Amino acid sequence: MKSTRIALFSLIFFFSIFASLIYGEVYIPPSALLHPHGVYSIILERIRIPTVLAAATIGASLGVCGAVMQMLLRNPLMDPYVSGTASGGAFGAVLSYFLLAFNLPFAFLVYVSPLIAFAFALLSTFITIAIGKRTGVYGLVVGGVVVAFIFSSAVTILTTLISNRYPFVPSVTFWLQGQIVVVGWRRDLGLFALTAILVLLGLRHARRIDLVAISDEMSYARGINPNTYRYVWVILVSLVSGYIVSLVGIVGFVGIIVPHIVRRTLGGSTTKLVPYSALLGSPILLLANILSSGILGTVIPVTAITSLAAAPIIVYVMVRGIADKRY
Amino acid sequence: MNKTLLLAIFVVVVVALGVTAAAVYRYKSTGSKPTNSSYYPVTLKDASGRNITLYAQPTRIVSLAPSDTQILVSLGLGKELVGVDYYSYLLLKYLNDTSELPQNVTVFSPSLSPNISGIVALRPNIVIDELGLIGDYSAQLSEAGLTTFYTNDDYAGNYTAIEGSIALLGKLFDRNTQAMELINWMNSRIQTYESRGYTSVAYLLWINPDHTFYTAGSNTFINTILNLSGGVNVFSNSTGYPVLSPESLVLEDPQVIIAQELTNLSYTLYMINTTLGISNVSAYANHRVYVMSENLPTFLLDEPGPLSVYAIQMINLAIKGDAPSYISSAWVESELNVTLPVF
Amino acid sequence: MEDVGLEFTRGLNVILGPNGSGKTTLLRCIIGMLKPQAGNIRIEEGETSYAPAEYFGAEMSVLDVLLSGGSGRDYASYLEPFGLQAFLDRNFSSLSTGEKRMVLIAKALAEGDVVLMDEPTSGLDLKNQVKLRVILAGIKHKVIVASTHDITFAQGADRVTLLKSGRILAHGEAERVLTEELLTQLYEVRVRRVSVDGHTLFLT
Numbered sequence: 001m002k003s004t005r006i007a008l009f010s011l012i013f014f015f016s017i018f019a020s021l022i023y024g025e026v027y028i029p030p031s032a033l034l035h036p037h038g039v040y041s042i043i044l045e046r047i048r049i050p051t052v053l054a055a056a057t058i059g060a061s062l063g064v065c066g067a068v069m070q071m072l073l074r075n076p077l078m079d080p081y082v083s084g085t086a087s088g089g090a091f092g093a094v095l096s097y098f099l100l101a102f103n104l105p106f107a108f109l110v111y112v113s114p115l116i117a118f119a120f121a122l123l124s125t126f127i128t129i130a131i132g133k134r135t136g137v138y139g140l141v142v143g144g145v146v147v148a149f150i151f152s153s154a155v156t157i158l159t160t161l162i163s164n165r166y167p168f169v170p171s172v173t174f175w176l177q178g179q180i181v182v183v184g185w186r187r188d189l190g191l192f193a194l195t196a197i198l199v200l201l202g203l204r205h206a207r208r209i210d211l212v213a214i215s216d217e218m219s220y221a222r223g224i225n226p227n228t229y230r231y232v233w234v235i236l237v238s239l240v241s242g243y244i245v246s247l248v249g250i251v252g253f254v255g256i257i258v259p260h261i262v263r264r265t266l267g268g269s270t271t272k273l274v275p276y277s278a279l280l281g282s283p284i285l286l287l288a289n290i291l292s293s294g295i296l297g298t299v300i301p302v303t304a305i306t307s308l309a310a311a312p313i314i315v316y317v318m319v320r321g322i323a324d325k326r327y
Numbered sequence: 328m329n330k331t332l333l334l335a336i337f338v339v340v341v342v343a344l345g346v347t348a349a350a351v352y353r354y355k356s357t358g359s360k361p362t363n364s365s366y367y368p369v370t371l372k373d374a375s376g377r378n379i380t381l382y383a384q385p386t387r388i389v390s391l392a393p394s395d396t397q398i399l400v401s402l403g404l405g406k407e408l409v410g411v412d413y414y415s416y417l418l419l420k421y422l423n424d425t426s427e428l429p430q431n432v433t434v435f436s437p438s439l440s441p442n443i444s445g446i447v448a449l450r451p452n453i454v455i456d457e458l459g460l461i462g463d464y465s466a467q468l469s470e471a472g473l474t475t476f477y478t479n480d481d482y483a484g485n486y487t488a489i490e491g492s493i494a495l496l497g498k499l500f501d502r503n504t505q506a507m508e509l510i511n512w513m514n515s516r517i518q519t520y521e522s523r524g525y526t527s528v529a530y531l532l533w534i535n536p537d538h539t540f541y542t543a544g545s546n547t548f549i550n551t552i553l554n555l556s557g558g559v560n561v562f563s564n565s566t567g568y569p570v571l572s573p574e575s576l577v578l579e580d581p582q583v584i585i586a587q588e589l590t591n592l593s594y595t596l597y598m599i600n601t602t603l604g605i606s607n608v609s610a611y612a613n614h615r616v617y618v619m620s621e622n623l624p625t626f627l628l629d630e631p632g633p634l635s636v637y638a639i640q641m642i643n644l645a646i647k648g649d650a651p652s653y654i655s656s657a658w659v660e661s662e663l664n665v666t667l668p669v670f
Numbered sequence: 671m672e673d674v675g676l677e678f679t680r681g682l683n684v685i686l687g688p689n690g691s692g693k694t695t696l697l698r699c700i701i702g703m704l705k706p707q708a709g710n711i712r713i714e715e716g717e718t719s720y721a722p723a724e725y726f727g728a729e730m731s732v733l734d735v736l737l738s739g740g741s742g743r744d745y746a747s748y749l750e751p752f753g754l755q756a757f758l759d760r761n762f763s764s765l766s767t768g769e770k771r772m773v774l775i776a777k778a779l780a781e782g783d784v785v786l787m788d789e790p791t792s793g794l795d796l797k798n799q800v801k802l803r804v805i806l807a808g809i810k811h812k813v814i815v816a817s818t819h820d821i822t823f824a825q826g827a828d829r830v831t832l833l834k835s836g837r838i839l840a841h842g843e844a845e846r847v848l849t850e851e852l853l854t855q856l857y858e859v860r861v862r863r864v865s866v867d868g869h870t871l872f873l874t
Contacts, residue, residue: 026574039607043574046604074726093536101590110594113536164438166590166621174535181572182537184603210738213728218774220701221720221786222739248537268761269734298569299539 009279016283020052025294054183055289056282057191063281065237066255067273071213079255080241084147088124089245091151093117098158114246121242177301178249181293194240202274209270252303366501374479385452392457393418397632400427402502410449413437421623480631505670516636524557526646529581538602539572548631556642577604584610585617617645623656681828685817692836693817716783721775723788727763735762741781748780751805767793787816821872
């Protein structure tokens with residue numbers, strides 16, 4: 001029974017990769033996949049394939065990040081942006097635009113805006129840890145919420161000022177929306193590396209993460225300082241999610257919903273959550289991304305679609321799962 | 328008399344005075360030109376479908392849209408404009424026509440939301456704006472007791488609609504003759520610059536950090552200009568202002584790309600150069616990419632007013648290959664001799 | 671806590687004290703969660719394990735709970751006395767409070783050579799309390815340190831430490847330490863020790 005579920009997830013994974021290669025803003029007929037020619041080969045090679053790989057990797061990453069954070073912080077509603085990474089990254093990116101728009105010193109930073117976004121994502125992480133340092137589990141959560149509020153407000157102020165100055169220009173909400181439409185090979189390398197590290201470490205530490213989730217005292221007894229352990233993981237998760245935000249903006253919901261589905265269908269130990277959140281996170285994001293990336297006539301922020309798509313799944317899983325507590 | 332009663336009488340008197348003052352203020356008609364003509368009152372339907380009635384010739388007008396300001400100045404109403412938005416004023420500055428406005432005209436600073444108290448303080452007879460620009464704030468303007476009249480030329484699919492707007496404003500302000508002259512002026516310019524052709528053009532309104540871009544679809548004014556300039560909008564199977572990805576750009580393979588400047592030229596060129604797949608687009612390979620600087624060139628193309636006829640000429644020059652790759656305000660001024668006619 | 675000088679050896683060591691006397695604090699110092707301001711704590715040899723009074727009812731199988739932390743020890747011999755073999759596939763969070771505690775106690779006993787337990791009998795029904803006492807009495811090769819305020823549980827210990835308001839009142843064999851005077855002093859209520867049918871009972 002469990003193996004059929006795993007087989008099902010794998011099937012969905014391969015199907016979604018195939019579907020994403022074909023369906024997108026430009027429809028690429030399956031024959032062109034086998035024998036790429038002309039304009040299709042350019043689109044496939046330069047844009048479509050690296051973007052599909054990016055979306056698959058990002059989906060897997062966000063799923064794993066969400067799973068680990070939910071375990072370590074003992075909160076099933078945690079997402080990878082727990083340390084305020086999302087709003088920190090968005091702020092960094094909008095700041096570089098702000099400098100450009102008003103011709104301020106350092107306006108050249110806009111050329112490296114992903115780097116600035118990443119830097120601020122990390123900064124927000126350190127502020128969160130500093131705020132939450134003393135008070136264990138909840139300290140981190142509260143710290144993250146405070147940091148998120150501060151940076152979100154700052155983003156709102158900056159985007160309003162920019163919009164006032166440039167009314168012809170569409171609102172600078174790119175990073176807040178999140179869209180995985182165009183990612184090139186160069187950026188893919190970083191994604192692959194970070195995701196591989198994340199998943200491998202997650203698998204190796206799965207049992208330890210389980211223990212830290214259950215009890216701080218038991219962790220100390222086994223020689224693990226749970227607070228330090230949490231901070232290290234928060235930093236790693238923030239590295240990965242910060243990099244993702246700097247590339248494609250805030251992709252929400254996947255980190256929360258995918259671990260839930262895995263928990264309900266395959267069990268809630270980190271040993272299951274890590275590999276299967278990766279396996280399930282990819283197709284969910286890939287399929288949502290098909291709708292997001294222009295097939296409906298215009299690019300639509302992907303988070304709007306992930307939440308719509310995942311909601312019925314989670315409702316079904318919750319309704320069925322309530323009566324059945326066996327794995 | 329006891330204290331409570333005294334207090335009550337005091338409150339009633341204050342409230343009564345307040346209400347009376349407010350009523351007097353609201354119904355006071357200010358600055359109306361006494362006229363013997365029987366032209367007014369006039370009732371017209373504006374672009375939002377409301378019937379607006381003017382009882383006398385307005386002498387205090389506020390315009391919040393550069394396209395409307397162009398029309399009003401051209402109809403000879405420049406001196407009646409007591410307040411304009413920042414971009415209207417900027418445009419007139421470029422044309423060296425600020426003298427058409429009164430010396431002490433109020434220029435509102437750029438903002439997405441209108442400065443309602445500032446407008447009310449000018450005691451205008453009427454406020455003109457574009458529907459697309461005022462959006463939900465129209466309710467607030469009405470609440471503040473202002474008479475408003477809206478145009479909707481941003482979504483004018485052709486010049487007929489714009490000329491209809493001009494005629495309407497001419498009727499509103501008893502400037503019918505001038506409106507006809509303006510329309511004739513525009514038509515003759517259109518005929519002069521108009522050319523039909525099949526050059527495929529991609530118009531990039533704004534490029535996002537991930538190289539997706541905003542463009543103009545078939546029902547936009549920009550699309551009309553492209554068609555009149557001898558081009559074909561490659562994205563005319565979309566409507567409105569969609570966001571598209573480089574995939575579409577590669578697929579459509581336009582012969583000419585026209586991009587609006589992203590606040591500064593080197594950043595714009597950088598974004599275009601690093602777009603994935605761009606080297607395979609004909610326009611890029613053949614060096615047919617034109618960047619329009621913000622300010623005058625962008626105004627001409629983006630504002631659906633009388634001056635947009637110059638945009639036809641400007642785009643036509645780009646399509647023919649007779650424009651520099653950076654279309655600057657200076658070039659436009661000297662090459663096209665942009666002048667706003669005043670009747 | 672003040673001037674705590676103790677040695678725990680193999681067998682069952684019970685720390686007996688009223689609420690708030692510092693029992694949990696002492697245990698937490700031993701595992702390194704709290705740092706003593708002066709002095710040191712030494713564990714001679716072996717692994718430490720802990721069965722907590724409060725924990726997060728995680729949504730994973732009982733087997734995964736046992737395997738968490740990756741100690742690699744064999745749990746089988748500790749599952750049987752507790753009757754937990756049938757529970758392995760069940761969702762930990764769906765167990766009753768008593769069942770969850772027994773899982774964590776079994777885990778601690780399997781994993782540690784020095785086993786710390788915080789109020790192990792709380793939440794257990796009478797049958798399981800008896801079961802636990804029997805099991806603990808049979809384990810002589812581990813150092814078990816259990817905190818409790820349950821005098822009956824303390825009776826089965828090899829050594830008892832009386833802890834009151836952070837100070838040690840007495841320390842030694844159960845027989846010598848569990849006296850009427852000391853217990854009355856400890857709990858600040860009159861405690862009487864009676865013999866019934868050869869069994870010692872404590873009454874208030």
